[in-house]
Amino acid sequence: xxxRQRYIASFSIxxxxxxxxxxxxxxxxxxxxxxVQMTSxxxxxxxxxxxxxxxxxDNGGALGYEGFCYGxxxxxxxxxxxxxxxxxxxxxSVHLYVNKDSxxxxxxxxxxxxxxGVSGAMK
Amino acid sequence: MTKTRIYKSLSALVxxxxxxxxxxxAQYGVQYSYLSPAGDNVYIFNPASGxxxxxxxxxxxxxxxxxxxxxxxxxxxxxxxxxxxYRVSNGKLYPGYDIVKNFVVFPLSAGIEYHPFxxxxxxxxxxxxxxxxxxxxYHDYIENLQNDDKSETDWALGLYPKIGLGYVINQNWLVAAxxxxxxxLAGSSSANNQSFVKSFLSLSYYxxxxxxxxx
Numbered sequence: 456x457x458x459r460q461r462y463i464a465s466f467s468i469x470x471x472x473x474x475x476x477x478x479x480x481x482x483x484x485x486x487x488x489x490x491v492q493m494t495s496x497x498x499x500x501x502x503x504x505x506x507x508x509x510x511x512x513d514n515g516g517a518l519g520y521e522g523f524c525y526g527x528x529x530x531x532x533x534x535x536x537x538x539x540x541x542x543x544x545x546x547x548s549v550h551l552y553v554n555k556d557s558x559x560x561x562x563x564x565x566x567x568x569x570x571x572g573v574s575g576a577m578k
Numbered sequence: 579m580t581k582t583r584i585y586k587s588l589s590a591l592v593x594x595x596x597x598x599x600x601x602x603x604a605q606y607g608v609q610y611s612y613l614s615p616a617g618d619n620v621y622i623f624n625p626a627s628g629x630x631x632x633x634x635x636x637x638x639x640x641x642x643x644x645x646x647x648x649x650x651x652x653x654x655x656x657x658x659x660x661x662x663x664y665r666v667s668n669g670k671l672y673p674g675y676d677i678v679k680n681f682v683v684f685p686l687s688a689g690i691e692y693h694p695f696x697x698x699x700x701x702x703x704x705x706x707x708x709x710x711x712x713x714x715x716y717h718d719y720i721e722n723l724q725n726d727d728k729s730e731t732d733w734a735l736g737l738y739p740k741i742g743l744g745y746v747i748n749q750n751w752l753v754a755a756x757x758x759x760x761x762x763l764a765g766s767s768s769a770n771n772q773s774f775v776k777s778f779l780s781l782s783y784y785x786x787x788x789x790x791x792x793x
Contacts, residue, residue, distance in 0.1 A: 482657065
């Protein structure tokens with residue numbers, strides 16, 4: 456009889472603990488979006504630059520795409536002058552030809568199966 | 579087999595067993611459940627409450643097993659107002675977002691429970707097979723490509739192993755609590771995976787009094 460009571464008491468504790476454990480979860484999608492940042496913008500001559508971006512973390516989702524966007528406004532839209540690559544490198548670069556009389560701002564981005572992340576702009 | 583036919587067949591099976599089985603020591607009940615989404619869904623949906631109507635047969639001979647059936651309802655709410663999304667078309671990535679407007683699930687389940695002790699406190703283990711009909715609507719926006727409201731229906735087949743503990747309040751009423759994990763076995767859409775941890779609390783009514791034999 457005592458063994459049976461112990462079984463039931465142990466079982467009760469397990470059920471209660473699992474019940475409490477199951478109720479404690481809270482996440483958001485931002486936790487699994489890639490995080491990227493601009494690493495450098497290097498001038499090559501008068502009318503071209505090499506821009507480099509870095510994946511800070513893919514947050515667990517395998518990367519499918521990486522790329523850059525740029526324009527003369529301080530925060531260019533992701534679709535503006537976009538250069539897209541189907542890679543998953545930590546560091547990625549592109550050689551771009553630009554107008555020497557304008558000031559350009561560059562951003563990089565990366566996408567995984569959950570969504571995409573965009574960096575701040577670099578002049 | 580179409581979703582409608584699966585749904586109708588399972589409904590008919592549950593109804594048949596419900597009405598046709600011997601009522602002795604069977605229980606009708608109401609179950610409150612708390613679902614914590616698992617897998618990728620932890621980022622999309624908040625934990626949610628659900629409700630179900632349950633029917634449990636009496637003990638099958640001396641095997642200490644009971645069959646249980648239920649039909650339920652739960653509604654999942656998104657973790658964010660909108661979710662970033664994108665589409666690649668003609669070598670260009672177009673950003674966008676999805677807004678989940680409504681996401682309701684109707685699970686229909688049948689299972690078996692093993693009750694090693696049939697006293698006032700009766701722990702049990704069990705496993706349910708369930709079919710869920712998932713009805714949802716959302717707004718899908720992709721810059722320059724899409725800006726639509728959509729409604730869809732999916733189905734999912736799941737397996738729910740569980741442990742629980744019942745307490746006989748008196749000769750007619752029983753409360754039970756437990757927890758389990760629902761594994762999705764198959765479904766019409768991988769985006770709506772119905773894997774989750776489900777804890778539950780139920781109140782059941784015995785159709786006839788427990789006998790000495792049952793105890």
